[in-house]
Amino acid sequence: MTGPAEPPTRILLCDDHVVVRAGLLALLDSAPDIEVVGEAGTGEEAVALAAKLSPDVVLMDLQLGDGIDGVETTRRLTSADPGGRPHVLVLTTYDTDADITRAIEAGATGYLLKAERPEELFAAIHAAAQGRTTLSAPVASRVMANMRKPRPTLTDRERDILAQLAHGLGNRDIAKALFISEATVKTHLGRIYDKLGVDTRAGAVAVAKEQRLLP
Known part of the structure; x- marks a missing residue:
C-alpha cells in the first residue's frame, strides 16, 4: 500500500516576455509534480504575487524591462521570509560573471540558463524547492574559475x-x-x-x- 502522493511543487513565473511565459507554462504543465500558481511580468508584480500565493519556487528572469530587475526582485523575495520561502531559481540567457555573482549574493538558490533541457529544469525546480543549489554546467564552471582566480592587486x-x-x-x-x-x-x-x-x-x-x- 502506497502512502499519499506528495503535493506538487508550486511555481511562480517571473519573465517580462509574454511568449516566453506561455512557453514555460506549457512546458511546466507537462510535469505532473509541478504546478504553476501565478505569472508575473515585472519584479514588483512578482513580489506582490509571492506574498499572496506563497509559492515554493519563483522562476526568475534577470532582465525585466521597466521597474526593478531580477536581482533586486530576488533580494526582496528572499529577505521577506526568514523561513527561506520562496526559493528563487534564476532562469535566464545571461551568464556573465557579474550577473551570476549579483544573483547569488541576492539570495538565489540556483542559476539555470534557458538552453537547458526540460528534464534539467524540472530537476532544478525540485532541488530549489528543497533549498538545494543547482547551477547550469557553464555557470558552475565560471563560479569555480572565479574562485580559483587570484584577486587583482590594486594600489x-x-x-x-x-x-x-x-x-x-x-x-x-x-x-x-x-x-x-x-x-x-x-x-x-x-x-x-x-x-x-x-x-x-x-x-x-x-x-x-x-x-x-x-x-
Whole structure:
C-alpha cells in the first residue's frame, strides 16, 4: 500500500516576455509534480504575487524591462521570509560573471540558463524547492574559475579611483575629489582596466564589486 502522493511543487513565473511565459507554462504543465500558481511580468508584480500565493519556487528572469530587475526582485523575495520561502531559481540567457555573482549574493538558490533541457529544469525546480543549489554546467564552471582566480592587486590610489567610479563620478570630478590632475586619473584608469581585464568604466565597477575590491 502506497502512502499519499506528495503535493506538487508550486511555481511562480517571473519573465517580462509574454511568449516566453506561455512557453514555460506549457512546458511546466507537462510535469505532473509541478504546478504553476501565478505569472508575473515585472519584479514588483512578482513580489506582490509571492506574498499572496506563497509559492515554493519563483522562476526568475534577470532582465525585466521597466521597474526593478531580477536581482533586486530576488533580494526582496528572499529577505521577506526568514523561513527561506520562496526559493528563487534564476532562469535566464545571461551568464556573465557579474550577473551570476549579483544573483547569488541576492539570495538565489540556483542559476539555470534557458538552453537547458526540460528534464534539467524540472530537476532544478525540485532541488530549489528543497533549498538545494543547482547551477547550469557553464555557470558552475565560471563560479569555480572565479574562485580559483587570484584577486587583482590594486594600489591605494587605484582603489580610491574605483570607489569614485562606483559613485558615478567622471574624470574631472574624480580629479577634484582626490586633488589630482585629470591626466593622472586617466593614467590610473588605464592601469585599473588592464588589471581587471575590462575596457569600460561600467565593466571596471562590475568586476570590482564581483571581486569585492571596493571598500
